[in-house]
Amino acid sequence: MKRNHPVRQSMAVSGLLLAALFLLPLAVIVPFRAELFDREPPVDETEGAPFVSGELDARTTLKVLDGDTVVEMDLGTYLVGVVRAEMPASFHQEALKAQAVAARTYTLHKIQSGGNHGEQADICTDSTCCQAYISEERARANWGGDADDYEAKVETAVKETDGQAILYGGVPILAVFHSSSAGLTRAAGEVWLNDLPYLQAVESPEETDRIPNYYSRVEFTAAECKEKLLAAFPEADLSGPISGWLQNAVTDSAGSVETVEVGGVTVKGARVRSALGLRSACFDWEARDGKLVFYVTGYGHGVGMSQYGADKMAADGADYREILTHYYTGVTVDSYLPG
Incomplete structure (x- = not known):
């Protein structure tokens, strides 16, 4: 037993040395553990740095109605959301710049004309009322x-x-715009009640083979068509054969329907387009097998920039300046600050 004592003593010393070897690095590291091992706050990799507006756009603060919420943001930040929503980002850079200027101008016009929302907001994110808007996310x-x-x-x-x-x-x-025209844009007076000198018909170089659904076809049963037309034109007489419900269309130089008789009542082609949900007012139709079939060219109201x-x-x-002065007649493109 006494002969084993040195062995046990040697093992004990070895154990202490091994423990020291393991514990010494920890003694050095522990004081700095937070700096070495703590995770940094998570980074949202789906978005880059927040957009910073240019000097002039940053001077204008907007009240933007988004759904039921009014959000304040500067003009540049708002415009980024509009351009994201209104024009394919795959388009050429100068087209995107033209869209940015058109959207800025439309916004400034809304502010100066009083807009649609009174004191509640300057503009909204509903494309049927103002302009479309989409967040970066x-x-x-x-x-x-x-x-x-x-x-x-x-x-x-x-x-x-x-x-x-x-x-x-x-x-x-009033810098309105649309997706695609039928080779010519339309004058404001051909679509709406009032004409404007800068919204006149001009040639538009559409590449029809690369525009989705440039030509579209829509058909309605007699019951469907009657319901939609009478909802928009209650004074129309649709008691006769379906083939006679729409007659005597007058088209403009772009081939769009300027006016048409619906059940004996003369209305704007733009109103028929809206009533039936057609992609544009450049349409023709035929009665076939008890249905009305519409053949439509282009997308949008056709006024302003295509x-x-x-x-x-x-x-x-x-x-972008050449694009804008082509589509909007007699205009200039320059810096502008609302008064």
């Missing part, structure tokens, strides 16, 4: 793998046109 989800490039293009379009507006007589115009036409002009080398 939602846009990125739609864009997928192109999100970084597309967001950069949109932000660049807004920032590089900082404060630029389309002016007629020194005042921002977005696909703008992209074709950009592809051919036009800059």
